[in-house]
Amino acid sequence: MRNPFRPSFGASPYFLAGRGELLRDFQLSLMEGPGSPNRALLLSGVRGVGKTVLLNELEDTAAAQGWxxxxxxPRSNMIEELVSTTIPQTISTLDPQKERTVSGGSIAGVGGIRTSDNPKFLESAPTLITRLRELAEHSTGILITLDELQAAQPEPLHELATAVQDLIRDEYEIAIACAGLPHGVEQLLQHEGTTFMRRATRIDLHAVADDDVSETLHTTITDGGKTIEPAGLARATALCKGYPYLIQVVGSLAWAQASLDEADTITDHHVQTIEADAIKRMMSQVHRPALTQVPDGEIAFLQAMANYGEDDVPTAEIARALGTSPNGISARRQRLINRDLIESAGFGAVRFTLPYLDEYVRSHSA
Ligand SMILES: Nc1ncnc2c1ncn2[C@@H]1O[C@H](COP(=O)(O)OP(=O)(O)OP(=O)(O)O)[C@@H](O)[C@H]1O
Ligand SMILES: [Mg+2]
Structure with a gap:
């Protein structure tokens, strides 16, 4: 019996928690035709919330409809890559005939290449728009995805958006879905020329509901060939705190523990046994990398938060703990928000964005 959980980043889970409605909206938008607002999606959320996985699902949804x-x-040569490599390659797989009629370059479409019919003739260099139009003629529809959007440069992003917009205006079947970290995405949208992306349908991914977590654990386990006791399921669900990465970690460890004990039923005891391991995994895979670049002053801020002991921490209390005025910590507060480590919790309060980060900070304070 193979462990059915997928506790690694970018790995699509066996059962996707809490994204059904979203995927259905997208499915509808593909059928709806050009003009549907859900054909431009902007996903944002913290590390491990499931952005990459959701992009993969969107791709699968599109593929199921023949797109x-x-x-x-998000590299500086993003556009160049699409124009000279990705799109020509895609066209040649869709239409192998095309490739054979082209000389002076094994993979290329119509624009900018000598064809064997007319070797002297050289069309003007292809642009993203001409390439996309050409591809559109060969396919039912085109979905463009862009992950790690926060790392994209504003100029190529603008160029990409302009091209997509151009095709939409001419009623081509095209959609775009981008995903990135909340603050980075916000910053990028401040740039001029990102109006199109600003108008995209925003999907802020947060923790999923406990019912969805529970269903995901249960279905993954039973379809995988084991069962789980109700008490174990309740404990595992609570442990995940709605965080998708933890669903996979907790499920995977509980399954492994039961297998070690040669059990087909995951008991409450099995889940209890792996509790600390699950949190440790979260710390080594998510917290530690997230805090490596953070300077001491900001760490002290996080420690003051962690020591307060409640989810929403008044900034006045943090200032008091650090022996300064609320004004004296406002720069640090902002930098931590920029790092997506904390978020505003209403006026004059903040909270951690990642589960168990408070525990991590407490256990690593000198
Ligand atoms: N809806 C979901 N239900 C169950 N598990 C999920 C879900 N979404 C993601 N996961 C699991 O969570 C983990 C992280 O997912 P993913 O890599 O998509 O996160 P991410 O938001 O892209 O993170 P990062 O910002 O670090 O790239 C993976 O193990 C994945 O299988
Ligand atoms: Mg990702």
């Missing part, structure tokens, strides 16, 4: 996906990457 093809172009993945773009």
């Amino acid at each position: 093809i996906t172009l993945r773009s990457y």
